[in-house]
Amino acid sequence: MPRNARVVELNLALAPAGGPLRHRLADALIEVLRTGQLGPGDALPATRALAAELGISRNAVLAAYDELAAAGFVHATGGSATVVADGADVAARAGVSSHIGAARPAVQSSLAPDAPPRWILLPGYPDTGLIAPGDWRAAWRAAAGEPVSNGLPSSQPHARLREALAIQLRRTRGVAADPAGIVPAPGVSAALRALATAAGLRGRTVAFEDPGYPEGRRALASAGAVIRPVRVDEDGLDPSALARGDAAVYTTPAHQYPLGARLSAARRAALIGWARRESALVIEDDYDGEFRYDVRGLPALHSMPGGPDVVAYVGTASKILSPGLRVAWIIPPAGLLAAVRAALDESDESIGTVTGDALARFIGAGYLTRHLARAARTYAARREALIAGLRTAAPGLRISGAAAGLHLVAALPAGTDEDALVARLAGCGLAVDGLGQSCLGQSCLGPPPGPALVCGYALLPESQAAAAAAVIADCSPG
Amino acid sequence: MPRNARVVELNLALAPAGGPLRHRLADALIEVLRTGQLGPGDALPATRALAAELGISRNAVLAAYDELAAAGFVHATGGSATVVADGADVAARAGVSSHIGAARPAVQSSLAPDAPPRWILLPGYPDTGLIAPGDWRAAWRAAAGEPVSNGLPSSQPHARLREALAIQLRRTRGVAADPAGIVPAPGVSAALRALATAAGLRGRTVAFEDPGYPEGRRALASAGAVIRPVRVDEDGLDPSALARGDAAVYTTPAHQYPLGARLSAARRAALIGWARRESALVIEDDYDGEFRYDVRGLPALHSMPGGPDVVAYVGTASKILSPGLRVAWIIPPAGLLAAVRAALDESDESIGTVTGDALARFIGAGYLTRHLARAARTYAARREALIAGLRTAAPGLRISGAAAGLHLVAALPAGTDEDALVARLAGCGLAVDGLGQSCLGQSCLGPPPGPALVCGYALLPESQAAAAAAVIADCSPG
Numbered sequence: 012m013p014r015n016a017r018v019v020e021l022n023l024a025l026a027p028a029g030g031p032l033r034h035r036l037a038d039a040l041i042e043v044l045r046t047g048q049l050g051p052g053d054a055l056p057a058t059r060a061l062a063a064e065l066g067i068s069r070n071a072v073l074a075a076y077d078e079l080a081a082a083g084f085v086h087a088t089g090g091s092a093t094v095v096a097d098g099a100d101v102a103a104r105a106g107v108s109s110h111i112g113a114a115r116p117a118v119q120s121s122l123a124p125d126a127p128p129r130w131i132l133l134p135g136y137p138d139t140g141l142i143a144p145g146d147w148r149a150a151w152r153a154a155a156g157e158p159v160s161n162g163l164p165s166s167q168p169h170a171r172l173r174e175a176l177a178i179q180l181r182r183t184r185g186v187a188a189d190p191a192g193i194v195p196a197p198g199v200s201a202a203l204r205a206l207a208t209a210a211g212l213r214g215r216t217v218a219f220e221d222p223g224y225p226e227g228r229r230a231l232a233s234a235g236a237v238i239r240p241v242r243v244d245e246d247g248l249d250p251s252a253l254a255r256g257d258a259a260v261y262t263t264p265a266h267q268y269p270l271g272a273r274l275s276a277a278r279r280a281a282l283i284g285w286a287r288r289e290s291a292l293v294i295e296d297d298y299d300g301e302f303r304y305d306v307r308g309l310p311a312l313h314s315m316p317g318g319p320d321v322v323a324y325v326g327t328a329s330k331i332l333s334p335g336l337r338v339a340w341i342i343p344p345a346g347l348l349a350a351v352r353a354a355l356d357e358s359d360e361s362i363g364t365v366t367g368d369a370l371a372r373f374i375g376a377g378y379l380t381r382h383l384a385r386a387a388r389t390y391a392a393r394r395e396a397l398i399a400g401l402r403t404a405a406p407g408l409r410i411s412g413a414a415a416g417l418h419l420v421a422a423l424p425a426g427t428d429e430d431a432l433v434a435r436l437a438g439c440g441l442a443v444d445g446l447g448q449s450c451l452g453q454s455c456l457g458p459p460p461g462p463a464l465v466c467g468y469a470l471l472p473e474s475q476a477a478a479a480a481a482v483i484a485d486c487s488p489g
Numbered sequence: 490m491p492r493n494a495r496v497v498e499l500n501l502a503l504a505p506a507g508g509p510l511r512h513r514l515a516d517a518l519i520e521v522l523r524t525g526q527l528g529p530g531d532a533l534p535a536t537r538a539l540a541a542e543l544g545i546s547r548n549a550v551l552a553a554y555d556e557l558a559a560a561g562f563v564h565a566t567g568g569s570a571t572v573v574a575d576g577a578d579v580a581a582r583a584g585v586s587s588h589i590g591a592a593r594p595a596v597q598s599s600l601a602p603d604a605p606p607r608w609i610l611l612p613g614y615p616d617t618g619l620i621a622p623g624d625w626r627a628a629w630r631a632a633a634g635e636p637v638s639n640g641l642p643s644s645q646p647h648a649r650l651r652e653a654l655a656i657q658l659r660r661t662r663g664v665a666a667d668p669a670g671i672v673p674a675p676g677v678s679a680a681l682r683a684l685a686t687a688a689g690l691r692g693r694t695v696a697f698e699d700p701g702y703p704e705g706r707r708a709l710a711s712a713g714a715v716i717r718p719v720r721v722d723e724d725g726l727d728p729s730a731l732a733r734g735d736a737a738v739y740t741t742p743a744h745q746y747p748l749g750a751r752l753s754a755a756r757r758a759a760l761i762g763w764a765r766r767e768s769a770l771v772i773e774d775d776y777d778g779e780f781r782y783d784v785r786g787l788p789a790l791h792s793m794p795g796g797p798d799v800v801a802y803v804g805t806a807s808k809i810l811s812p813g814l815r816v817a818w819i820i821p822p823a824g825l826l827a828a829v830r831a832a833l834d835e836s837d838e839s840i841g842t843v844t845g846d847a848l849a850r851f852i853g854a855g856y857l858t859r860h861l862a863r864a865a866r867t868y869a870a871r872r873e874a875l876i877a878g879l880r881t882a883a884p885g886l887r888i889s890g891a892a893a894g895l896h897l898v899a900a901l902p903a904g905t906d907e908d909a910l911v912a913r914l915a916g917c918g919l920a921v922d923g924l925g926q927s928c929l930g931q932s933c934l935g936p937p938p939g940p941a942l943v944c945g946y947a948l949l950p951e952s953q954a955a956a957a958a959a960v961i962a963d964c965s966p967g
Contacts, residue, residue, distance in 0.1 A: 052689055053828075054687060054827065054828035054831050054832075055831065056827055056831060057827065057830045057831035057833075057834035057835070058831070058834055058835065059642045059834045060642070060644065060827075060830060060831075060834065062642055063642040063643065063644045064644065069642065087835075092686045092687060092828055092831045092832045092835055093831070093835070094689065131641070133641070135640075136639045136640050136641055137639055137640075138639065139636070139637035139638065139639040140636070140637075140639075142637055144634075147633060147637065148630070148633045148634060150633075151629050151630070151632070151633035151843065152626070152629070152630060152633065154629070155625060155626045155628075155629035155630065155847075156622075156626060158617070158618070159617035159618075159620055159625065159810075159811045159813065160617065160811050160812065160813030161614045161615055161616065161617040161618075161811065161812070161813075161948070162613075162614050162615075162807065162811070162812030162813065163609070163611070163614055164537045164538070164540055164541035164547065165541065166538065166541050166542065197675060197815070197838070198837050198838075199837075200836065200837035200838075201837070201838070204836075208570050209532060209570060211530060211572070226837060229835070230837070233835075233836065329640065332637075333637045333638050333639065333640070333842070334638065334639070334640030335637065335638030335640065335841060335842030335843065336841060336842075336843070337675070337815075337839065337840070337841045349532065349534055349535065349538075350531075350532035350570055352535045352538060353532050353533065353534060353535035353536075353538075353570045353571075354532075354570045355535075356535035356536060356537045356538065357535070357536065357565075357570055357571070357707070357711075358678065358682075358711065359676050359677075359678035359679070359704065359708070360675070360676075360678075360679070360838075361815065362815070363813060363814060363815045363841045363844045364811070364813030364814075365629065365813065365814070365844065365847075366841045366843065366844055369633075369843075470639070
């Protein structure tokens with residue numbers, strides 16, 4: 012067997028308090044190296060599985076892995092599994108740490124709560140319970156009545172879905188695209204890898220929002236892009252921070268992840284102008300552009316004058332319907348269309364045929380429009396309830412980024428140990444993300460964005476908002 | 490825009506006769522470079538799309554791309570899109586060829602038939618028309634009635650599918666695996682990439698059957714494995730050709746692709762013994778192990794004594810049901826399990842939740858067993874009919890590799906121009922693969938395996954067998 016066949020299921024435990032969560036997780040993993048449970052060449056556990064096991068967010072695990080990589084304990088192999096580096100065992104035994112001020116952690120009882128959390132405020136998960144069961148079943152029933160794909164190459168793959176998406180995106184996002192210009196992909200990560208490959212971004216610099224979407228950053232990096240963090244503030248990404256050498260920029264203009272800003276109109280125009288001047292590519296991740304509250308809709312970057320020439324628009328069914336569909340879509344600039352298709356083709360990544368057809372019918376029959384209207388009302392009410400709950404229970408927390416999307420940012424008093432708070436909340440049955448987990452490496456650029464909690468409200472019923480806010484208030488200082 | 494944004498949809502045309510198909514396609518692509526339709530940094534078209542457009546097999550396109558890469562005209566970027574190399578335009582204008590004896594092709598009228606082929610003998614496509622519509626619909630209906638996934642991490646993802654697969658694989662393939670040891674993946678390519686990453690095969694040598702499965706080779710290479718071709722004969726892969734430095738070996742023991750051999754019992758034991766001695770990994774691609782005719786079943790390598798320690802078993806729903814499901818599965822050695830999960834997790838590759846559930850129900854309700862029995866009878870009859878037709882119409886063709894799977898090999902008289910024949914047959918409305926398209930680069934190792942046709946019979950009704958055989962006979966010499 013290859014050298015790293017020795018990978019084991021770890022019984023990893025975190026010290027229950029003291030220091031940022033990513034430091035503590037990194038320390039616990041170094042302890043695992045020190046004791047020889049994992050050695051050079053072994054793969055670290057899957058981030059999702061470890062997050063689930065420890066009852067923490069996947070972003071926290073990614074941050075810890077990044078920290079270990081920066082300190083040389085581990086390295087990513089081609090952007091996929093993270094593997095223990097040669098000599099990491101020696102370094103661990105010698106007491107080397109991945110961060111300043113580490114205390115050797117005692118391996119103590121796990122933080123993972125015995126029961127699943129009572130309040131899930133993790134951002135990025137839609138309430139799929141809002142989908143009308145009859146509509147959902149009808150769409151799948153129709154799709155299952157179609158002839159079954161035998162895999163023979165087609166010159167018009169997923170035609171029905173591309174047609175439905177063209178109509179939907181034009182109506183809801185102002186994005187004008189021919190069905191032939193839309194490329195389905197099995198997820199945003201696959202879409203971003205294909206775009207990076209198609210646009211020749213390997214070895215070139217991609218400006219990436221910081222703090223920003225960790226999975227997007229990883230997907231682009233795994234395709235060889237060199238990530239350069241750029242500033243984000245209350246108006247979103249700052250175009251003046253873009254540099255001449257940037258071959259592309261990744262942005263979430265509808266609702267910046269994680270700060271929640273909507274990119275201002277002036278900045279939208281500046282961004283398009285910069286991309287046209289510099290012949291750069293704008294990757295617009297419109298991941299939750301469908302939801303906004305009390306504010307005027309801003310057009311997608313792609314829909315602006317000159318946009319289609321420089322903007323690769325990326326959307327997904329994960330937030331508006333279900334991540335289990337594994338369906339995203341790309342509208343690349345016309346010149347990149349063939350190359351994007353080729354990149355997905357070469358890696359043999361495509362969406363399921365029945366799934367694509369079911370989604371097409373869900374859209375075509377008007378079910379998605381109905382669902383989005385109902386979901387927007389529900390999310391608006393849950394957002395109101397959480398904001399009201401926090402204002403009452405924890406008036407010291409400043410709330411921002413709540414104009415759109417499915418999460419808000421609750422700023423904590425300066426000096427709060429954000430990760431310790433997240434851990435305490437987990438112990439109280441409340442799952443939430445800290446803002447620091449979305450920063451690149453150990454620090455964000457620009458105005459310090461934290462400490463803060465990133466609170467998703469999509470899964471929090473109004474009736475639970477006051478209780479959740481009270482738990483947050485009880486655990487928070489000030 | 491990045492430099493290769495200039496990619497265009499090509500109107501590529503092949504010279505209608507003369508020389509192997511891959512040479513002619515390579516020549517046509519060089520002509521495209523010469524005329525400046527594509528330049529350095531541009532991506533070549535998607536292989537599937539080009540194959541569909543030209544009415545040839547994807548393997549032929551892959552072979553032509555390999556040839557251009559070997560000659561330095563193009564290079565693969567990170568294993569995905571194939572991109573024109575710097576200086577390729579200059580070389581093309583200077584008359585450099587990718588192979589010996591090339592004549593400058595005139596860009597002539599396309600070979601692509603106006604109508605779809607009347608007889609599809611392309612290997613690797615199942616007849617999805619054999620699926621009982623009621624069973625199919627019932628499985629999807631049941632799956633669509635389940636709660637919709639919201640994407641929250643689960644410690645038991647796809648539990649129902651893994652349980653169904655464990656039972657099915659034990660019964661039909663003798664593979665003993667705990668449901669917890671089965672990892673679903675969205676396709677065999679994704680499965681092979683995850684295995685290569687998990688087993689640390691980047692930069693290491695993987696022995697690969699030659700001739701062999703082109704997509705499998707590409708998937709492993711894209712994950713960084715160094716492919717070393719090994720001999721294949723009528724008994725399958727020759728274990729004596731394995732070398733000390735091989736970290737892994739890829740094999741299709743149930744029905745070697747493309748030669749159709751079943752790996753002999755002696756060789757199976759030798760292969761397991763070698764892997765145990767050398768601490769190497771055996772990647773068993775059981776892609777059509779469910780179908781066999783007039784012969785005793787041979788156990789999967791994974792089911793042999795010592796097998797589970799060294800064999801990573803890979804299966805797929807693509808051949809037994811539909812490639813549109815995008816569902817494959819991996820049973821890695823226990824020591825690689827966590828790393829395989831981690832690799833898929835990091836690249837965010839997972840199967841659709843409704844699809845996984847529908848497949849689980851299709852298996853669990855007994856529909857798959859019923860379908861496989863019916864399909865095996867139909868395929869057996871189609872195989873008989875095609876063999877009888879070929880024996881009558883073209884007695885000079887030697888038939889082999891027909892004991893299992895969904896294709897056979899019809900050896901052509903020595904000296905036959907295999908690719909020219911494939912092109913002539915395409916012109917007559919018959920789509921089939923040449924054996925040479927599965928060879929690594931421009932030549933296969935071991936006993937020369939060609940010229941020959943690789944004839945899939947899954948899509949050829951018995952009533953059409955005689956007519957198809959007559960077309961082959963009319964076009965074939967001798």
